[in-house]
Amino acid sequence: MLKNLTLPELEEWCTAVGEDARRARQLWRWLYYDGNWVASLQDTLGRQNGCSQRFVAKAGQLASVDGGLLLEQVAAAKDGTTKLVFKLTEGEGAGGSVEAVLIPMLHRRGARKHVTLCVSSQVGCAMNCQFCYTGRMGLSGNLSTAQIIEQVRQAAQAEYGIMLWQAGQRRGTDASADASITNVVFMGMGEPLHNYEAVMAAVDILCQPLGLHMSHNKVTVSTVGLVDVLERFAASSNVQLALSLHATTDEVRDWIVPVNRRHNLAALSAVLRQQYGAGNAAGRRVLVEYTMLSGVNDTLQDAQRLVQLLEGVEAKVNLITFNPFQGTRFRPSSIEQVLAFRSVLIQAGRICTIRDSRGDDEMAACGQLGNPALSSKAAPILPPPPQFEHVLCNDAWHAVDMMSCCPAAGSAGVKEGGRPYGCATHATGANLQCATKHQVTESAVS
Structure with a gap:
């Protein structure tokens, strides 16, 4: 993938496949510069400063501009x-x-x-x-x-x-x-x-x-x-x-x-x-x-x-x-x-x-x-x-299962690994001291 290469490495690649090293800068501009960011060399055909049909056909057999x-x-x-x-x-x-x-x-x-x-x-x-x-x-x-x-x-x-x-x-x-x-x-x-x-x-x-x-x-x-x-x-x-x-x-x-x-x-x-x-x-x-x-x-x-x-x-x-x-x-x-x-x-x-x-x-x-x-x-x-x-939460509490400790959560379900649905207090990031086992604090202090 050409996107694995830095500019000097891309210049070396161009030379290795029989192209002028200056070709690398043309490629580079299409990959990164000015928001062009083409997903395929085919996208440059027919455009100002685009790649030639010959080069696109040749490069397409040797490398890709896919991001993986x-x-x-x-x-x-x-x-x-x-x-x-x-x-x-x-x-x-x-x-x-x-x-x-x-x-x-x-x-x-x-x-x-x-x-x-x-x-x-x-x-x-x-x-x-x-x-x-x-x-x-x-x-x-x-x-x-x-x-x-x-x-x-x-x-x-x-x-x-x-x-x-x-x-x-x-x-x-x-x-x-x-x-x-x-x-x-x-x-x-x-x-x-x-x-x-x-x-x-x-x-x-x-x-x-x-x-x-x-x-x-x-x-x-x-x-x-x-x-x-x-x-x-x-x-x-x-x-x-x-x-x-x-x-x-x-x-x-x-x-x-x-x-x-x-x-x-x-x-x-x-x-x-x-x-x-x-x-x-x-x-x-x-x-x-x-x-x-x-x-x-x-x-x-x-x-x-x-x-x-x-x-x-x-x-x-x-x-x-x-x-x-x-x-x-x-x-x-x-x-x-x-x-x-x-x-x-x-x-x-x-x-x-x-x-x-x-x-x-x-x-x-x-x-x-x-x-x-x-x-x-x-x-x-x-x-x-x-x-x-x-000072640690007991395993049985699972710490973040806030339905067991947060009155605001009510009977709402809990996202996998995350906040409970429907808990407005947690969702807004307010400070909350739960009435039971543990505390969740969201700081808005900067």
Whole structure:
């Protein structure tokens, strides 16, 4: 597939098949530039600067511009977030599915619309983070570069269609100026640095001036902290890094982010200071992601340890509301605890934000992507350290089966792994302290 190739690689391919290397730029423009994004070289025939019949016939026997996946389902959440479900047509995960999420960002009236696209890099994930629904799936395969880029192409087309429809509801106003993806984050299914070559080739295509022409500041790659690959990434790429930290002691991180057993906090801190140290010449800053789990990692002592861990590192902290799913034993921290935790960081001079829960009514929020029921490689649920047993939901509650604890749900059915139908309180993202066993908090604090 030609979409697996960066521009220099495409030039090499053209030369190898007896074409002038300049042919690569013609192909490149049709694949990526100015929203052309043709699905077949046949689509360029008869068009200005299109490919010749001879080349189309020749290239068609040697390669394709297929993206390796098909858009199977579009699910729109009440807050405007849109989940895209793709079926893989080839490659390691052929027959499986991956998900991407379009997240419209709030903006002042009259300002340009900002849309963040969260893309997947693997079918499932091998990291087995205990609070992540995708982690329950295990790893079925890596996505190719083409399959990553195809998520962006099809998401952009889907966003344009959504915006045109919304514009039609506003009596035919033109939405084309609004319909654009402004940020791409590798925070969907999979560990991006576990599929390094394909991900970095996709990043190259995203940021190529003759390609999708995104700013390096608008592309973020997230990782749980594969230290050896992280060092390579930091040394060779200038896109943004997000570190999924989630704990401040090795004991807790060994449990909830098991890769910590190979790449512990000391090793992580060392590479952060080396590559993102205070006053670094490149002015780079790492985004530290921290999912708030009630009674597990949300104490004020944890906040103080986080300050110490990041000493000497240019970092911004993003606190994430835990988004429940069927079968989890974790509970979200209360909004009071989240704010108290943030206060410790702010008082220490750290920039600290709280991520909104977006799209959780369609299982499109952070940590909710995928479907473990469809995986043949389900990952194990790890036993907690004994001192945390009392803060976890009992298995019998299934934690997110909110009919057992939420009066607002009444007799409504529960979506598989998600919110109960008909529960207006949960659907609107309001803070809710249930009268019974557990609490679900949706923070609108930014």
